[in-house]
Amino acid sequence: MCRTQTFYSMRLKGKIALITGAAGGIGSATALCFAEEGARVILADIDTDGCEAVCARIREQGGDAMCAFVDVNSEELIVGLFSSIREQYGRLDILVAVAGGDLDPFTPADEITGSSIDSNLALNLRSCMLCCREAARLMKPQQYGRIVTMSSLVYRGAQGQFSYAAAKGGIASYTRALAMTLGSSNITVNALAPALVDVPAFRKALGSERWEVLLRESGSRYPLNRVAQPLDVAKAALFLASDDAAFITGQILEISGGARL
Helix, strand or coil, rough: CCCCCCCCCCCCCEEEEEECCCHHHHHHHHHHHHHHCCCCCEEECCCHHHHHHHHHHHHHCCCEEEEEECCCCCHHHHHHHEEEHHHHHHCCEEEEEECCCCCCCCCCCCCHHHHHHHHHHHHHHHHHHHHHHHHHHHHHCCCCCCEEECCHHHHHCCCCCCCCHHHHHHHHHHHHHHHHHHHHCCCEEEEECCEEEECCCHHHCCHHHHHHHHHHHHHHHEEEEEECCCCHHHHHHHHCHHHHHHCCCCCCECCCCCCCC
């Protein structure tokens, strides 16, 4: 559950919110959290089955959700997604650009290839910039918007994650630049920078045994003695997307349990 006290009013009541990468651990938690807080949620992902499963959960709980296929590597599909939002809803209040991932982890520095660099930058940085561009086109005329991008704690630099760290660092810089540009239109732009998050994709990639070892080793190095859960990130996104954060923009919010202090 996203809310912990029943006397809260719904912080996103009536808002139209788009979440990319909505079938994944962070994206799905964010979609569920936003729906619980009253938003009409649009879930976009290349994994339509995963999106539909999340949509079904939202509808079962009385929420309003729809799913859309989008491959964020395609500018054409991104433009089409936002065009359909304009046609169906006439506006967009919130964008949370979660879609991304490291396509080339832990390749030695002297073995990285141009194609792997291009792929990681396209999936993470380019896709974010294109989604934000399209969101700005909807939000500027209405003089309101909340944009939340997905950086990562590796934006500070990470051993063996070269193009991914560069992409996430680019998102951090782009977020600040966009905040400076869109502030006069009453649009805030902030980034989330999680440390390690316990999501199904990592478990699947590493296998249960290796993942449990990583959880213990990483958690023991964090002052809070655990890694992040998807809901930790979703609640931070909720704060930045709500009017509670109306005077916060251009910030990189680290969700790290105190890692790298």
